[in-house]
Amino acid sequence: MSDPRHVDGNAIGGFMIDVFGGEMTAARGCCAACGAVNALGALVVFRGGPGHVARCPACSTVLFVVSAMRDGPRLYLSALSWVESPA
Amino acid sequence: MTWQLATVVDLIAETERVRSLVLDVPDWPGHVPGQHVDVRLTAEDGYQTQRSYSIATPAAGSLVTITVERVPDGEVSPYLVDELLVGDGLELRGPIGGYFVWRPGGRRPLLLVAGGSGVVPLMAMIRARVAAASGDPVRLLVSARSWEELIYRRELETIELEQDGISVVWTLTRSQPAGWTGYRRRVDLAILTEVAWPLPDRPHCFVCGPTGFVETVASALVDLGHAPDAIRTERFGPSGG
Numbered sequence: 001m002s003d004p005r006h007v008d009g010n011a012i013g014g015f016m017i018d019v020f021g022g023e024m025t026a027a028r029g030c031c032a033a034c035g036a037v038n039a040l041g042a043l044v045v046f047r048g049g050p051g052h053v054a055r056c057p058a059c060s061t062v063l064f065v066v067s068a069m070r071d072g073p074r075l076y077l078s079a080l081s082w083v084e085s086p087a
Numbered sequence: 088m089t090w091q092l093a094t095v096v097d098l099i100a101e102t103e104r105v106r107s108l109v110l111d112v113p114d115w116p117g118h119v120p121g122q123h124v125d126v127r128l129t130a131e132d133g134y135q136t137q138r139s140y141s142i143a144t145p146a147a148g149s150l151v152t153i154t155v156e157r158v159p160d161g162e163v164s165p166y167l168v169d170e171l172l173v174g175d176g177l178e179l180r181g182p183i184g185g186y187f188v189w190r191p192g193g194r195r196p197l198l199l200v201a202g203g204s205g206v207v208p209l210m211a212m213i214r215a216r217v218a219a220a221s222g223d224p225v226r227l228l229v230s231a232r233s234w235e236e237l238i239y240r241r242e243l244e245t246i247e248l249e250q251d252g253i254s255v256v257w258t259l260t261r262s263q264p265a266g267w268t269g270y271r272r273r274v275d276l277a278i279l280t281e282v283a284w285p286l287p288d289r290p291h292c293f294v295c296g297p298t299g300f301v302e303t304v305a306s307a308l309v310d311l312g313h314a315p316d317a318i319r320t321e322r323f324g325p326s327g328g
Contacts, residue, residue: 004298008322011139013183014125017088026185041186042320086185 009043012052015066016040019075022085032081033061040083051076088180090127093151095175101238105204106168107143107154110177117146120211121188121293121321124153124181128163138163141208141295141321142182145215151181154238156204187293187321191221195291196284199227200274200304202296206238208321209295213243217250225253228282230274230300232261256282274300276307286312291319298322 009016009025016024025041036058043063044055051067056079065076097109120142127137140153157168171177189197189212197216199209206229216223231237237257247255258270258278270278284290292313294304301322308318 004302005324006298006322007324008320010123010184010187010321011323013123013185014088014137014139014180017183023183023185025183025187039186041184047324 006044006046006055008045009039009041009054011047012045012054012066013041015052015073018073019066020083024083024085026086027083028086029063029083030081031056031059031061031063032079034059088183090178090180093177093179095171095173095177096150098171098173101154102236104157104168104236105154105238106157107152108167108171108177109150109152110179111149112151112179113149115149115151116182118142118151118182119184119188119190120145120215121208122182122184122211123208124151124179125183126153126163126167127178127180128166129178136162139183141211143207143210143214145211145218151179154204154207154210187295187319189215189291189293191216191219191223193223193291196224196288197226198283198290198292199225200279200292200294200296201227201229202274202300202304203231203236204238205294205296205300205321205323207295209293210239210243212293213246213253216253217246222252224284226282226284227253227255228258228274228278229255230258230260230296233259234262234264234267274304274307276310279304279307279311283308283311283313289314289317291317293319293321295321296323298324 013025030037046053051065053065054063061079063080067074093110093112096111099107123139123141129135143154144152155167158164243255301320
C-alpha cells in the first residue's frame with residue numbers, strides 16, 4: 001500500500017489563522033489553474049522544510065505556501081484565485 | 088493566534104503507545120468536536136518545534152484533553168507520551184479548525200471512520216453526542232492493528248451497550264484475539280457497504296487517519312454514492328505526528 005506523505009489543510013489551520021487573521025479551514029478557495037473549489041481544510045498539504053505547500057486536490061497546482069519568516073509567518077500566493085469565508 | 092501555557096492535570100494511559108493528557112488551559116474559550124490544538128516545545132537552545140493534536144473531549148470549562156500516539160523517532164510525541172508529568176507546563180494554542188467539526192443535534196446520521204489514532208477527534212464527537220443526549224444516530228468504524236492497540240476500547244464498549252443509536256464496529260488488521268468474529272482486514276468497499284448508512288439517509292461522514300487510509304476510505308464512500316461534500320476528511324500523514 002502506498003504511504004503518501006502529504007496531510008491536508010486542517011494541519012495548517014493554525015498557520016492560516018496567523019496569515020489570514022481568522023479560522024480558514026472551512027473557507028472555500030478556487031484554484032486559478034483548473035477552477036476547482038475546495039475547502040481550504042481539504043487542500044493537499046506538504047509540510048516541512050522552509051514552508052508548508054498547499055496544492056489543489058484536483059490538479060495539484062500549488063495554490064499557496066505558508067512560511068515562517070524571521071518577522072513572522074508569510075503567505076506566498078501563487079494560484080489561489082479567490083477565497084470565500086464561511087458565512 | 089497567541090500561545091498559552093497549559094498545565095498537565097492528569098495523564099491517562101490508553102494503550103502501550105498512546106496516552107491522553109488532560110490539560111488545564113486558563114481562559115480557554117471552548118471548542119467544537121473535531122477541532123485541534125497546536126503544541127509547541129522549546130529546547131534550551133531556543134529551538135522550537137510544533138505539532139497538531141486533536142482534542143478528544145467536548146468542551147468542559149478550562150479542561151482540554153488531547154490523545155497522543157508515540158511516533159518512533161518523533162521530535163514531540165515521545166516527550167508527550169513518555170516524559171511529561173502531572174504539574175508540568177505545556178505551550179499550546181487553539182482551538183483550531185472549522186472544517187472537520189461536528190455539533191450534536193443535526194438531523195442526519197453520522198458515519199465515523201477511523202484508522203488508528205484517527206479515532207481521537209471522532210471520540211470527541213461521540214462523547215459530545217453522549218453528553219448532549221441528542222439522539223443523533225452514530226456508527227463508528229475503527230481500524231487498528233490489534234485488540235491491544237484499540238484506543239478508548241472499554242469506553243466505546245460501554246457506550247455501545249448503554250447508548251441507543253450508537254454502534255461501534257472494529258476491524259483488526261494484524262492480529263485478533265481468540266474467538267474474534269469481527270472484521271480482520273483493512274477497511275474496503277465491502278466493509279463500508281455493510282457499515283455505512285443507506286444512501287437515502289444522507290449521512291455526514293467523517294474520516295480520520297493516516298493519509299493512505301483516508302484516501303482509500305473517502306474514495307470508497309464516493310464510489311458507494313455518498314456525496315463528496317458530505318465526506319469530511321483529516322489526514323495525519325504517513326504515520327502520524
